[in-house]
Amino acid sequence: MVKEVLKNLFSKPATVNYPFEKPEPLPTTRGTLTWDMNRCDECQDCERVCPPMAIKVFPEEKKVEYSPFKCIYCLLCIDNCMQQAITHATIMAAPDYKKRVELFEKKQ
Ligand code: SF4
């Protein structure tokens, strides 16, 4: 037991001294989503599979509305997008006072 105590006393801590130190996000961290509208064909599959209805696709206007505050980061939209038009970052959406909506539009 003494050996174990000494080992733990002199080894590097497993946790980070947050908030003074910020941990590096893992490559698998599910962060904010981005639509590549050059790839998107407005099929609306992402909208259909999204459990909290955080996505609205407007095929006529060739635009996508995404609500990061509704999103539960399940990534079902990414898994179901045949065009691979959706990607996610490893950074989480910053807290905000307003329920912001992000708009992605196809350039004409
Ligand atoms: S599933 Fe992909 S291609 Fe279809 S509307 Fe969504 S982002 Fe666009």
Ligand code: SF4
């Ligand atoms: S990650 Fe999940 S909750 Fe978020 S927009 Fe995609 S399907 Fe919807």
